[in-house]
Amino acid sequence: MNIIEHVGSFTKLMKLTLTIPDRWSMFGRQYLREIMKLGIDSVFIDIIISLFIGMAITIQMKLNMSNPVLPGYLTGLAVRDTLLLEFSPTILCLILAGKVGSNIASEIGTMRITEQIDAIDIMGINSANYLILPKITAFISVIPSLVIISIFSGILGGYGVAEFTDTITVTEYTQGIQYSFVPFYVTYAIIKSMVFAFIISSVASYYGYTVKGGALEVGKNSTKAVVNSSIIILGSNFMLTKLLLT
Amino acid sequence: MIEVKDVSKSFHDGVKVLDNINTVFETGKTNLIIGQSGSGKTVLMKSTVGIHKVDQGHILYDGRDITQMNDHQIKMMHREIGMLFQGSALFDSMTVLENVMFPLDMFSDMNTEQKRARAIECLERVDLKRAIDLFPAEISGGMQKRAAIARAIVLNPKYLFCDEPNSGLDPKTSLMIDRLIQEITHEFNITTIINTHDMNSVMEIGENIVFIYKGQKGWQGNKDQVYDTGCKPLEDLIFASELYKKIKKAHFTLKE
Ligand SMILES: Nc1ncnc2c1ncn2[C@@H]1O[C@H](COP(=O)(O)OP(=O)(O)O)[C@@H](O)[C@H]1O
Ligand SMILES: [Mg+2]
Numbered sequence: 001m002n003i004i005e006h007v008g009s010f011t012k013l014m015k016l017t018l019t020i021p022d023r024w025s026m027f028g029r030q031y032l033r034e035i036m037k038l039g040i041d042s043v044f045i046d047i048i049i050s051l052f053i054g055m056a057i058t059i060q061m062k063l064n065m066s067n068p069v070l071p072g073y074l075t076g077l078a079v080r081d082t083l084l085l086e087f088s089p090t091i092l093c094l095i096l097a098g099k100v101g102s103n104i105a106s107e108i109g110t111m112r113i114t115e116q117i118d119a120i121d122i123m124g125i126n127s128a129n130y131l132i133l134p135k136i137t138a139f140i141s142v143i144p145s146l147v148i149i150s151i152f153s154g155i156l157g158g159y160g161v162a163e164f165t166d167t168i169t170v171t172e173y174t175q176g177i178q179y180s181f182v183p184f185y186v187t188y189a190i191i192k193s194m195v196f197a198f199i200i201s202s203v204a205s206y207y208g209y210t211v212k213g214g215a216l217e218v219g220k221n222s223t224k225a226v227v228n229s230s231i232i233i234l235g236s237n238f239m240l241t242k243l244l245l246t
Numbered sequence: 247m248i249e250v251k252d253v254s255k256s257f258h259d260g261v262k263v264l265d266n267i268n269t270v271f272e273t274g275k276t277n278l279i280i281g282q283s284g285s286g287k288t289v290l291m292k293s294t295v296g297i298h299k300v301d302q303g304h305i306l307y308d309g310r311d312i313t314q315m316n317d318h319q320i321k322m323m324h325r326e327i328g329m330l331f332q333g334s335a336l337f338d339s340m341t342v343l344e345n346v347m348f349p350l351d352m353f354s355d356m357n358t359e360q361k362r363a364r365a366i367e368c369l370e371r372v373d374l375k376r377a378i379d380l381f382p383a384e385i386s387g388g389m390q391k392r393a394a395i396a397r398a399i400v401l402n403p404k405y406l407f408c409d410e411p412n413s414g415l416d417p418k419t420s421l422m423i424d425r426l427i428q429e430i431t432h433e434f435n436i437t438t439i440i441n442t443h444d445m446n447s448v449m450e451i452g453e454n455i456v457f458i459y460k461g462q463k464g465w466q467g468n469k470d471q472v473y474d475t476g477c478k479p480l481e482d483l484i485f486a487s488e489l490y491k492k493i494k495k496a497h498f499t500l501k502e
Contacts, residue, residue: 023352115335122295122407123349124324 010206016128017136017205030134038100038135038201039142043149049095050088050150054157057082062168075168076176079158081185085245088150089189090237093143093196097229101204104135105225108208109218117209132205136198143197144190151189188244195240196233203229247273248294248405248437253303255293263289265461267303274435276428276451280442281458282483287441288332290458291407294439295327296320307405325353328398328436330408330427334390336382336397342369343378346396353401368396372426388419392426399430406431406438412447420444424451445487448472457483 001009021027061078108131111117120127155177162173207225211217248271255264263286271277279287292298294305296312305312312323336345346365350356356364369375372392377385382393391411398406408427412420428451431438442448448455452469457480465477475481 026351110338114333114338115331116337118297119329119331119335119337121297122324122327122329123352124321125352126321 009210010202013128013132013206013209014202016126017132017202019126019129019133021129021133022125026130027134030130031138034134034138035142038103038139039146042096042099042142042146045095045099046092046146046150047153050083050092050153051157051160053087053091054079054083054154055161057087057154058158058161058173059165059167072169072172073176073179076158076173077179078176079173080155080177080181083151083154084185084189087154088147089192089196090233092147092150093193093200093233094230096143096146097196097200097204097233098226100139101200101226101229102222104201104204105208105222106218108132108205109211109221110215112209112211113214113218128209132202132209135205136201139201140194140197143193147189147193151186191244192237192240195236199232199236200229203232247271247308248439249304249306250290250294251304251306253290253293253305254301255289255298256301263461264293264300267458267461267463269456269463269466271437271439272454273308273437274432275438275453276431277437277439277454277456278442278448278452279439279456279458280448280452280483281464283443285458286461287443287458288409291409291439291441295329295407296323325401326404328401328403328406330391330394330398330406330411332410332413334382334387334394336390336393338382341379341381342374342385342393345382345393346400349397349401365396365400368400369393371399371430372396387414388416388423391415391419391423395423395426395430399434399436402434404436406436408438408440410441410443412442412444417446420446421450427451443483445484 057079058075061075061082065074065078108117111131117127117131120130158177159170159173162168162170204222204225207221207228208218211221250267250269250271253264253267254262256262267290279290281287289298293300294312296305296315300313303313307323307326310323312320315323336342337348340348343362343365346368347361350361350364354361354364366375366378369378372395374389374392374396377389377393382390385393406427411423411427415423424447427438427440430436440447440451449469449472452472455465455467455469455472456463457465457475457477459477459479465475465480467475472480472484
């Protein structure tokens with residue numbers, strides 16, 4: 001299939017998906033399940049990665065700004081804004097594209113090849129709506145929390161560096177992370193991450209839903225889901241940044 | 247009763263998988279679609295239920311033409327249909343009981359207790375009450391088929407479709423599943439359609455048999471007529487079957 005055909009059938013699938021659920025109680029049940037699976041289960045990896053990245057960024061920023069002319073608070077400021085603008089919304093979503101995207105694509109793909117999706121359709125249920133909508137809405141609703149947790153963990157990681165090494169003093173760091181804070185950056189981070197969450201969950205669902213063949217194709221499509229959603233995330237990251245920040 | 251009239255179907259490659267099929271599936275009977283692998287049985291079944299759109303022809307469910315229905319009407323029609331898939335298609339993430347309760351959760355206005363009672367009633371009917379809290383991966387292929395039958399009948403369907411219900415089962419379990427489907431068909435007066443290439447099933451439950459050969463209807467009749475059809479491809483299929491070989495062997499052993 002060429003890219004135009006993909007866009008066409010993706011749009012068609014989304015039209016089926018983004019409709020009113022047949023039964024709200026069933027939607028609610030699925031939605032909570034997905035919140036647990038896609039959100040809560042990602043908190044641990046979210047914290048670990050962000051802590052380490054916060055630590056690494058702090059050391060690198062300090063090294064880059066070792067010039068005595070530059071004020072000491074710049075390191076903390078740079079760490080905070082890097083996390084806020086790019087790491088927590090974008091890089092974190094790229095990592096989650098791997099975890100959540102492959103999870104969604106393989107789950108739906110397996111349901112497709114074992115005819116579970118046909119079974120849902122033949123009951124007179126809109127399978128795209130029943131399976132995909134809870135995943136998309138759940139992931140979009142948990143991503144802001146994941147981003148906020150990531151920002152705090154990253155800043156905490158940097159604080160650890162200040163506290164336990166002599167790279168930078170605690171005073172400099174705490175002064176830096178509070179210096180000229182732009183609240184809109186938080187809004188920007190959350191908007192971006194919600195768009196990325198939609199991309200990850202919908203693209204992965206698309207590749208899962210359209211699997212043809214057997215287990216091998218499920219694996220191949222999960223890989224495609226991760227690769228393509230990553231590319232789309234990076235492309236739209238550029239566009240959103242242009243749109244929201246300039 | 248389901249009437250299939252002049253139905254043709256091809257996919258993107260243009261090859262006619264179904265070529266002008268005409269037949270009737272009767273109420274309260276086990277209607278068999280038989281034929282070699284790849285002959286178009288599954289496509290005929292999926293076209294009949296509306297998963298595939300036909301290129302030409304009409305399919306009437308007790309007079310209601312599914313080929314003329316819009317998506318919403320087809321959805322409503324599907325609520326009268328139970329279907330059994332080749333791989334049983336149970337939901338892996340749910341227990342056997344939850345699987346059987348699923349259609350009720352989706353469509354009935356019963357409370358949880360009533361749904362549970364109805365699901366257990368169906369599971370008892372297929373003799374699977376012991377396994378209700380197990381997951382599909384934890385039970386045997388035969389039990390999975392029975393759970394799928396319970397799920398297919400839980401909403402009292404008027405029409406029951408079974409795609410190769412015996413695939414992956416040993417002959418004894420196959421026979422049991424065949425008989426179960428036949429009993430349920432008679433008990434609830436369902437129009438049942440079964441795809442199979444298993445000659446044992448044909449002899450056992452073939453109340454109305456449609457033989458598909460290269461996308462066309464090769465022959466139609468019942469199990470008592472099947473040995474004497476004059477239809478060469480069907481005779482080939484019968485002669486190739488294990489059952490026939492056994493009968494032949496027994497016959498010669500007797501003569502000696
Ligand atoms: N979705 C599809 N797209 C294209 N060709 C198909 C599709 N489904 C089935 N076919 C073709 O139709 C023919 C009949 O298939 P099928 O009905 O599955 O056979 P069987 O009798 O074994 O159930 C096969 O040649 C198969 O390749
Ligand atoms: Mg088949």
